[in-house]
Amino acid sequence: MTTTPDSAGPEPAAPATVEQARLAESSGPDxxxxxxxxxxxxxxxxxxxxxxxxxxxxxxxxxxxxxxxxxxxxxxxxxxxxxxxxxxxxxxxxxxxxxxxxxxxxxxxxxxxxxxxxxxxxxxxxxxxxxxxxxxxxxxxxxxxxxxxxxxxxxxxxxxxxxxxxxxxxxxxxxxxxxxxxxxxxxxxxxxxxxxxxxxxxxxxxxxxxxxxxxxxxxxxxxxxxxxxxxxxxxxxxxxxxxxxxxxxxxxxxxxxxxxxxxxxxxxxxxxxxxxxxxxxxxxxxxxxxxxxxxxxxxxxxxxxxxxxxxxxxxxxxxxxxxxxxxxxxxxxxxxxxxxxxxxxxxxxxxxxxxxxxxxxxxxGVIPPSTGEEDASIARRAFAGLLWGKQIYRYDVRQWLEGDPAQPAPPRARLAPEPAGRNTRWRHLSLADVISMPDEWEYPWFAAWDLAFHCVALAHIDPDFAKEQLMLMCREWAMHPNGQLPAYEWNFSDVNPPVHAWAAWQVYCIDGRRDRAFLVRVVTKLLFAFGWWVNRKDADGSNLFEGGFLGMDNVGPFDRSAPLPEGQRLEQSDATSWMAFQCLAMLRMAWELAREDPAWDEVATKFFEHFLAIAEAMEAFGSDNIALWDEVDGFFYDVIIEADGHAQPVRLRSMVGLLPLIAVATMPSWVDRALPDFTRHRAWLQARRPELLDALIHPTDGSLDTLSVLTEDRFVRVLRRLVDPGEFLADGGIRSMSAAYRDGIVIQLDGADLPVHYNPGDSDSPMFGGNSNWRGPIWFPVNVLLTDALRTYAAGMAADVQVEFPHGSGSYIGVAAVAEAIEDRLIGLFRLGPDGRRPSDPRDIPTGPLWQAHPTFSEYFHGDTGAGLGASHQTGWTALVANLICRWDEEP
Structure with missing residues (x-):
């Protein structure tokens, strides 16, 4: 489906199938x-x-x-x-x-x-x-x-x-x-x-x-x-x-x-x-x-x-x-x-x-008719896993903490303040809802950022349920009164990446850009979530963020959720990028709402201003003009700030340094004439701070203005690493850590030697304990965000950029073609090879027709072979493969 920049989206079509007719009469959860x-x-x-x-x-x-x-x-x-x-x-x-x-x-x-x-x-x-x-x-x-x-x-x-x-x-x-x-x-x-x-x-x-x-x-x-x-x-x-x-x-x-x-x-x-x-x-x-x-x-x-x-x-x-x-x-x-x-x-x-x-x-009617038989089957299996993965989730934290009248009283230790007492800050949370789960067995509880990705895939087949799920996390019986979204039941107070706004925009667009009431509801609630991030995860008001865990277990040389030595703080490239990304998603929705309701014009201005502040801070902060960008390496790194203000970059090329790519948006042509407050403020900034706008807004002849934390030169330098098979590009997608560290690297921080090595398979680190590993494998959700971002660059500032793909091949293609090629590798994980196996088949899956009839949607994939790893029924965010096959294309 494609919409033009000045289109509000197609009118709802009459139900074309019996199942669509059922959906039309089944918009609510009851x-x-x-x-x-x-x-x-x-x-x-x-x-x-x-x-x-x-x-x-x-x-x-x-x-x-x-x-x-x-x-x-x-x-x-x-x-x-x-x-x-x-x-x-x-x-x-x-x-x-x-x-x-x-x-x-x-x-x-x-x-x-x-x-x-x-x-x-x-x-x-x-x-x-x-x-x-x-x-x-x-x-x-x-x-x-x-x-x-x-x-x-x-x-x-x-x-x-x-x-x-x-x-x-x-x-x-x-x-x-x-x-x-x-x-x-x-x-x-x-x-x-x-x-x-x-x-x-x-x-x-x-x-x-x-x-x-x-x-x-x-x-x-x-x-x-x-x-x-x-x-x-x-x-x-x-x-x-x-x-x-x-x-x-x-x-x-x-x-x-x-x-x-x-x-x-x-x-x-x-x-x-x-x-x-x-x-x-x-x-x-x-x-x-x-x-x-x-x-x-x-x-x-x-x-x-x-x-x-x-x-x-x-x-x-x-x-x-x-x-x-x-x-x-x-x-x-x-x-x-x-x-x-x-x-x-x-x-x-x-x-x-x-x-x-x-x-x-x-x-x-869901899968494009041009789709090949095998890819159509992959998409349909992914959708099936999503739908079978819906579970009734009942949990009233107050009752759970207090215990039940007919049962022995729970130990008083459970009532201790967090972190000693689990979820004691979440007594308001009371859910009795059907929720899309990450995995039917290994994760039979919701996780906020997993759920957002699920909803993007679900929107192709059940947009009403997808919207209801996004709203559920924002309701007052789920969202904390301070605006934090609940992470997952093991620790609702943990911090998941803020992908809710991006998912809401995607769902709105996939649904034909017609449900403005949903957009108003979700943006209004996400204003609270945005405020929580600004107030709780920007310790000194520097517009740099310290999210901690952020879902990326084991990605760094140390536990980023653990307190640093007194006086130190960690300014995270990924946390800051996530916030810039969230700003742009909120800005895009505010633009859309302001087209019909001028009250949203100033909201768009606010998120525009906040994006500029974050992007400027990534460029230089503190008295020593410290930057997350490393000009010599051409990459973004986390930075540890000592008590005396001295900065130590954590020089480890991983997904942490790729995520600045996702903080990008193109401005529709109608914004200048439809949003007077936003347009006046942009003109005011252009007159008084042209160096700021020139660095962050990138007009291109014949293309749309692009808002990005990267200049074109930096974009190309990061992209070269992204498409280098010796670093991030794998046969099955984008690795979460550079393969340049196959032999390991020692990161020296605060007088300590911290060894790290590229690990394409299961985790060999006890950090966070479980089966999750971000030191090399391919993770579907961030891959989808990266290719989505590349398509946005291709529509704007990188319309004329050609890049060698793969790096070292001597073959040059455009950025949109790079995105398409990476997406084809992601889909290819589930296609049968000449040997009768899928790259994504876990190690333990035997050969033979009784086994090869069934693709497995794993939690993540081996960075070299593509074999499925982790949870084996993770048709939550990995079901985004169906989103790639049923691609919805929007002209910005």
Whole structure:
């Protein structure tokens, strides 16, 4: 989609497809078509919400081994889970292969301390398809036929160092010879509250194998905490054609009926803690949540209820499924009475086929018709992962800190001021919303900057949801009263890069630049967030910023979030660039709003002035005219300022020095005539401070004025490093640290020698502890920001610039072509190569058609090979590959 500079965007088109018509009537989060979706988390154990310990060790407070016997307080988890948008009633899948020591009810993985590179799920599943109203969704889970090696995985990984690869499920040999079932789950809605479910298990192994399928329906436990003692009820019932059924009765949701196609056995228990199994304490529920597990796996039915409870399962079992054979079970969940007297499975298959066709029709209108078949499939898989990654997130910090009336009082240590007490500054935060998560298992909690990137991709398929998500982070029950956006539940007070404004502008434009009400709402709230940055992260009012962590774990030679020695401060190239970038995004939105409402004219002037101040400070600050730019190296660096004012540059070429590139915007031609206050102020500055404007506003013959913290000469010098394969340019995109440091470098700071080396794969540093590494790998979100910026330069001051690409090749191309070439490398990570593998395939993915059918959207990618690393279902910001494939182009 392209808009001209003087266009307000196309008028809303009439819905062209059935799914678009559903979206048109489902703009709000409580719309009927959004009531049900795959909102069940991939993991609830080990989260901050479930941690009531004194020391804040969430992994130890609620470990995996308690998940099947202990009731959760705030949410639920499951395989292929489906629930209502409030998380009351859940439908998931349990499995047993006849060998495991427990039902497979949830995915297994290592905790952060157990993994040699942090938390790490040890299962394989892929999201195959989904539509934004969840009218249709498919996923597949790969279930081993032999006993799952829980202890083996823990023991093997615990003995591995950070320099060794992770020990994965495929390494154990359990999946050799394709000895697994592929369990494909499909959801399709006949109506907003009429959901069809199929579960198909296919034996890919060489021998017949047993299988038990137990679709499970349960209520989240809301009655054990002393805040609402009403207990909902599941009870045995019959379908209209006398099929086995479960009747659900809930005080808020009302009555639903889940009907099975056939006569499986129906098992009942309660979603309550087994006190003896969890804590070694007698008493508690006689029918706890593991009663179904005990009945199936151990043959002990003593804890089951007879015909009702708060957790229930249909139980199908096959003693032997032949090689290559499949079995299928069908379910239908409807509001009780909606299909009274009609066979639930009449027309079932026809509805499934219709929804599959509507999904194809919908994506044909989203993905450009010129897109090749493989790239279209990549985009569609990325969108599917985003939609399956939406989860109900409930967390009331005040209640969590205070504890519940019917439970033991939490340790008083939890109430200590931060950082000793977790999130004690965030008592106002109270969320019970469906939120797009970074990863279904490894990050089952939102992160503010991840979410902003998710929304840009989501805007192509569900702009209303994308806008609602951006606004949610800015609402008074999420945003801190001081204006800070919540970072993530492990530490809401941490600092994420300020990408919200950029994302809001992108979403507004992708949606056709017609929802000015959204733009007004989000800009108004982001004024508070901007003020927080200025007041809290610019210690001395120098217009340079000290953000600290900023999401880029391990990027420097030391922990940038830790306090420096007394009297020192760190002026960050990336933090300052992020703020200049945020200024320009706010300026661009203020320009847009001022076209119709003159009140925004002065707001545009304010952000213009602030951008100029930040850019000027990057050039020279302090009595010694210190700069973040190093003229000799032609690069930007962090700078440590000593107590006496002496400056020490941190001479390490990394993403920190590339990010000044993203602080760029082009000024539309209509600004001069539409914004009188802005235009007068610019003229005033031009008359009194021409040297400032001449350095930061770059008019080009025949092109638009460009606002940038880089002059054209500096832009070209940084760009040369960006496109140098010996530094930042990799086959799969842009590395986060220069490959010039393959042999390492020693940074001398404050009398200390700090060694750093380019590390293209998993982190070998304990800094921040987890699996994240910014010392070499390729990270999708910042790559997208860089190519977006290059396109902006190409439309303005760099319209005539030619650069050798790759550096040393002797071939010169324009800046827009450079952006396109880098984006092609990013998309190429997911394309099948001549060897039948994708560059992005993680190390543990075997060859063969059963594996190569499924691209993996990882958290980040190896800086040399492109192999996927970190979280293995990170279709959050990595789903930006769909944004590149479905590119929306705006003429500035």
């Amino acid at each position: 719309a009927p078509w959004r009531l049900w979706g795959p909102y069940v988390a991939g993991r609830q154990w080990g989260t901050v919400r479930e941690d009531y310990s004194a020391d804040g060790d969430a992994w130890a407070s609620f470990p995996f081994d308690q998940a099947h016997v202990r009731a959760y307080r705030w949410g639920e988890d499951g395989i292929a889970g489906l629930c209502d948008r409030y998380g009351f009633l859940n439908l998931g899948l349990a499995l047993w292969n006849g060998h495991d020591d427990r039902l497979k009810e949830r995915y297994f993985g290592l905790t952060n301390p157990q993994g040699n590179h942090g938390e790490d799920v040890k299962e394989y599943w892929w999201h195959l398809d989904a539509t934004p109203t969840h009218s249709y969704a498919r996923m597949v889970y790969r279930y081993p036929q032999r006993a799952y090696p829980y202890d083996h995985l823990v023991a093997e990984n615990s003995g591995r160092s950070r320099t060794e690869p992770e020990w994965e499920l495929t390494d154990t040999g359990i999946l050799d010879e394709d000895r697994f079932f592929d369990i494909e789950v499909t959801h399709a809605k006949a109506g907003p509250e009429d959901i069809l479910v199929t579960i198909t298990a296919t034996n890919h192994g060489p021998e017949a194998a047993p299988l038990h399928l137990l679709p499970t329906l349960w209520f989240r436990n809301t009655w054990s905490w002393g805040r609402d003692t009403r207990v909902p009820r599941l009870s045995a019932a019959r379908g209209a054609a006398d099929q086995a059924a479960i009747l659900s009765e809930h005080g808020y949701l009302g009555r639903y009926l889940l009907v099975a196609d056939g006569e499986p056995r129906v098992l009942f228990c309660d979603n309550e803690t087994n006190q003896e199994a969890a804590f070694g304490v007698a008493g508690g529920s006689k029918h706890p949540k593991d009663a179904i597990d005990a009945a199936v796996v151990r043959g002990d039915a003593s804890m089951l209820r007879r015909a009702w409870g708060t957790k229930a399962a249909f139980w199908w079992q096959w003693e032997a499924i032949d090689p290559g054979a499949s079995v299928t079970v069908r379910l239908r969940l409807t509001r009780d009475g909606d299909r009274e007297g009609r066979d639930p499975f009449a027309g079932f298959d026809q509805t499934l086929a219709a929804r599959a066709g509507e999904a194809d029709e919908f994506y044909a």
